[in-house]
Amino acid sequence: MSTENSRDDKDAQTPSDFSRREVLLTLGGLGAAVGGGAATWGGLELMVNSRQTIDSWNKAVCRFCGTGCGVMVGMKDGRVADVRGDELAHNKGVICIKGSMLPELTRIKGRLTSPKIRKAGKLMDASWDEAMGLVAAKFSESIQQFGPDSVAFYGSGQLFTEESYTANKLFKAGIRTNNVDGNPRLCMASATTGYVSTFGKDEPPGCYADADHAQCFFLMGSNAYECHQPIFERIRQRKRLNPDTVIVCVDPRRTKTAEHSDIHLPVIPGTDLLLLNSMAFVIFSEGLQDQRFIDKHVLFSNGEHIVDQAALVQFLQSYAPESVEHELGVSAADIRRVAYLFAKSPATMSLWTMGVNQRTQGTFLNNMLNGLHLITGQIGRPGATPFSLTGQPNACGGVRDTGALSHALPNGRLVANPQHRLEMEKIWNVPEGTISDKPGFDAVNLFRAMEDGRVKAALIMCTNPGASLPAAARYNAAMGKCFTVVSDVVEDSETQRHAQVVLPAALWIEKEGVTGQGERRYQFTPKLLDPPGQARSDLQILADLAVRLGHDKLITARTPQAVWDEWREVSSHSLYNFKGITYERLAKERGLQWPCPTEDHPGTARRYVEGVDPFVTKGTGMEFYGNYNYDKKALVYLRPYVPSPEKTSAEYPLYLTTGRVLEQFHTGTLTDRIAELHQATGNAMFDLNPQDARMLGVNPGDYIEVKSKYGSVIGKARTTEVSRLGVIFAAFYDAKLLINRAVADNYDPTSKQPEYKVTAVSVKRMTA
Numbered sequence: 001m002s003t004e005n006s007r008d009d010k011d012a013q014t015p016s017d018f019s020r021r022e023v024l025l026t027l028g029g030l031g032a033a034v035g036g037g038a039a040t041w042g043g044l045e046l047m048v049n050s051r052q053t054i055d056s057w058n059k060a061v062c063r064f065c066g067t068g069c070g071v072m073v074g075m076k077d078g079r080v081a082d083v084r085g086d087e088l089a090h091n092k093g094v095i096c097i098k099g100s101m102l103p104e105l106t107r108i109k110g111r112l113t114s115p116k117i118r119k120a121g122k123l124m125d126a127s128w129d130e131a132m133g134l135v136a137a138k139f140s141e142s143i144q145q146f147g148p149d150s151v152a153f154y155g156s157g158q159l160f161t162e163e164s165y166t167a168n169k170l171f172k173a174g175i176r177t178n179n180v181d182g183n184p185r186l187c188m189a190s191a192t193t194g195y196v197s198t199f200g201k202d203e204p205p206g207c208y209a210d211a212d213h214a215q216c217f218f219l220m221g222s223n224a225y226e227c228h229q230p231i232f233e234r235i236r237q238r239k240r241l242n243p244d245t246v247i248v249c250v251d252p253r254r255t256k257t258a259e260h261s262d263i264h265l266p267v268i269p270g271t272d273l274l275l276l277n278s279m280a281f282v283i284f285s286e287g288l289q290d291q292r293f294i295d296k297h298v299l300f301s302n303g304e305h306i307v308d309q310a311a312l313v314q315f316l317q318s319y320a321p322e323s324v325e326h327e328l329g330v331s332a333a334d335i336r337r338v339a340y341l342f343a344k345s346p347a348t349m350s351l352w353t354m355g356v357n358q359r360t361q362g363t364f365l366n367n368m369l370n371g372l373h374l375i376t377g378q379i380g381r382p383g384a385t386p387f388s389l390t391g392q393p394n395a396c397g398g399v400r401d402t403g404a405l406s407h408a409l410p411n412g413r414l415v416a417n418p419q420h421r422l423e424m425e426k427i428w429n430v431p432e433g434t435i436s437d438k439p440g441f442d443a444v445n446l447f448r449a450m451e452d453g454r455v456k457a458a459l460i461m462c463t464n465p466g467a468s469l470p471a472a473a474r475y476n477a478a479m480g481k482c483f484t485v486v487s488d489v490v491e492d493s494e495t496q497r498h499a500q501v502v503l504p505a506a507l508w509i510e511k512e513g514v515t516g517q518g519e520r521r522y523q524f525t526p527k528l529l530d531p532p533g534q535a536r537s538d539l540q541i542l543a544d545l546a547v548r549l550g551h552d553k554l555i556t557a558r559t560p561q562a563v564w565d566e567w568r569e570v571s572s573h574s575l576y577n578f579k580g581i582t583y584e585r586l587a588k589e590r591g592l593q594w595p596c597p598t599e600d601h602p603g604t605a606r607r608y609v610e611g612v613d614p615f616v617t618k619g620t621g622m623e624f625y626g627n628y629n630y631d632k633k634a635l636v637y638l639r640p641y642v643p644s645p646e647k648t649s650a651e652y653p654l655y656l657t658t659g660r661v662l663e664q665f666h667t668g669t670l671t672d673r674i675a676e677l678h679q680a681t682g683n684a685m686f687d688l689n690p691q692d693a694r695m696l697g698v699n700p701g702d703y704i705e706v707k708s709k710y711g712s713v714i715g716k717a718r719t720t721e722v723s724r725l726g727v728i729f730a731a732f733y734d735a736k737l738l739i740n741r742a743v744a745d746n747y748d749p750t751s752k753q754p755e756y757k758v759t760a761v762s763v764k765r766m767t768a
């Protein structure tokens with residue numbers, strides 16, 4: 001059943017947010033940081049007090065999430081005294097509590113200041129020369145004895161673009177292995193495979209500004225209120241200005257996003273492809289499709305070959321709302337109502353994130369979300385767009401676009417495509433046949449290869465897979481079997497406990513570089529501070545490794561700007577073309593969205609649209625030019641629902657799902673070290689529905705053991721109506737809980753993205 005929120009309910013939940021915002025705005029254009037908890041308010045007051053004495057304000061980008069908020073960094077006596085939202089940036093001055101705490105980020109305790117080498121079981125200080133000499137020797141030895149595929153790079157959507165690009169080039173064109181992957185595999189791989197198979201090209205076609213025009217928002221598997229707050233604020237602003245706007249939230253939990261939506265569909269975990277297929281059924285059976293758009297711009301595919309529209313309609317017959325409502329947990333009437341709203345709204349914007357992507361059917365779900373927009377023509381107009389939000393600040397620009405993934409090459413090229421390899425060999429000026437035709441190991445399989453000895457040496461940069469991988473105990477042990485090198489900013493992560501060498505890295509404004517956020521916008525962060533002790537940028541570390549491994553003639557660009565200039569030149573040979581995005585422009589402008597082929601091009605807010613996207617042929621209106629094999633039309637797929645391998649049973653009767661909370665980012669290595677943010681969240685707990693708790697004999701504050709086939713975790717329980725009956729939730733920021741030890745080790749067969757959102761578990765109250 002859906003839950004409908006009355007206006008009164010929502011207003012009752014918001015006044016503290018808005019009084020806080022109003023006060024801040026009155027105090028002189030300060031970014032409207034919005035958050036919960038007294039710690040937030042305290043932090044913001046500090047910012048306000050310090051504003052009178054700033055030496056200089058500097059344009060930068062928030063270090064944390066994929067919203068990629070523009071911020072102004074206030075420097076005083078060589079320290080960061082203040083950070084506020086940048087009113088001229090896409091986020092219009094709005095930042096969340098994490099962004100408001102950026103000054104504290106520059107002073108977190110426990111920074112790594114010296115390289116370390118493990119000796120007699122302990123990490124001991126070493127010189128850079130000693131540490132890098134050892135890394136290079138171990139990598140060379142492994143490559144010589146076991147071949148290039150015995151080494152690997154595991155990166156991050158938090159590295160600068162220049163760093164991910166350099167790592168990708170060094171490993172694929174220098175060392176000659178495609179064992180390059182990283183944590184974006186864990187958060188957005190299904191969005192990528194969904195976009196590529198639908199439109200022929202990765203990345204969202206729309207932009208955040210579409211939220212200013214949409215009249216129906218369809219949020220699925222996204223707690224944007226907490227995880228992409230400025231975007232959700234924009235949605236709420238749209239609703240305030242245009243009360244006819246409808247917000248629909250699809251989520252098993254009654255999250256803050258669900259609370260602030262008009263309609264909440266609390267689906268049973270793992271079943272929501274039934275919802276999307278059923279909405280498509282309703283759209284065709286009620287004649288709600290946009291047939292003119294379909295005829296002009298759409299083809300249908302069963303995944304193997306093109307079929308006709310009748311085949312799709314026939315396929316959808318088994319998804320009638322009345323047939324799926326029981327398994328889905330949403331009434332047929334609600335499915336029909338939402339299908340109608342989606343199709344008939346003047347402009348519908350879908351937004352989704354990990355609830356959709358972190359699934360064994362993640363690619364199929366992405367296909368169907370894109371497909372709903374295509375069959376209803378809800379694309380290519382302001383406010384009408386399928387938009388996958390991304391989690392990390394540079395997963396899009398740094399990793400997806402540079403092709404720093406095991407199957408990929410820059411700008412949408414694929415390792416498996418001989419023409420693409422040849423193109424990159426020419427561009428990188430390396431002999432034909434240099435790039436291996438064998439895709440490397442994706443994230444999970446990389447750690448499995450470390451486990452069984454196929455990968456013997458790995459460089460892990462700017463991420464903490466010891467806490468972020470599913471079945472974490474298994475993959476922590478795998479790292480211990482390999483020569484693991486970790487570059488990181490703070491000491492003592494779960495990953496470092498298995499490392500042989502740890503390298504101290506610069507953080508955020510201690511280095512300069514470019515990040516590409518979720519709407520194809522590249523933005524520049526300047527260097528404003530020196531890194532502590534001997535810490536270096538990851539680009540310096542990679543350049544040093546390249547030289548020591550004998551690839552100095554390949555990796556000639558060793559400063560951020562030199563790498564960026566090379567990278568934008570590489571892009572000019574593709575339909576990503578952003579040659580016009582120079583460092584000079586980035587320093588002045590509030591980011592630019594690609595394609596942007598020339599220095600006088602304004603950037604592309606909406607892709608595939610004539611008059612906006614430079615690659616669309618005049619007179620076509622819209623053109624999905626990535627699908628040149630399909631007459632430049634987009635593909636709508638027939639995607640059958642298959643239940644998750646994690647089905648509840650007598651032994652494991654509940655579903656565990658995991659996620660983020662407002663005040664914490666990723667595995668908490670940075671945010672949980674900021675006192676105010678730690679104070680706001682405390683240690684992570686298990687959220688149980690009160691009815692489940694009663695049946696299990698669990699009281700709030702009890703310790704419980706949550707056990708799956710993959711592992712067990714003990715933590716404190718609390719009860720909340722946020723959790724749907726039968727669903728237990730834990731946030732993954734807290735290393736003490738380390739919930740990923742219990743998360744299932746399943747992944748989508750196409751995207752290879754793990755299914756964090758569906759694990760069957762048992763719950764037992766601890767007596768001692």
Ligand code: SF4
Pocket residue numbers: 062063064065066067068069094095096097098099100227228229230
């Ligand atoms: S954490 Fe994300 S939403 Fe918050 S200020 Fe930073 S970029 Fe914006």
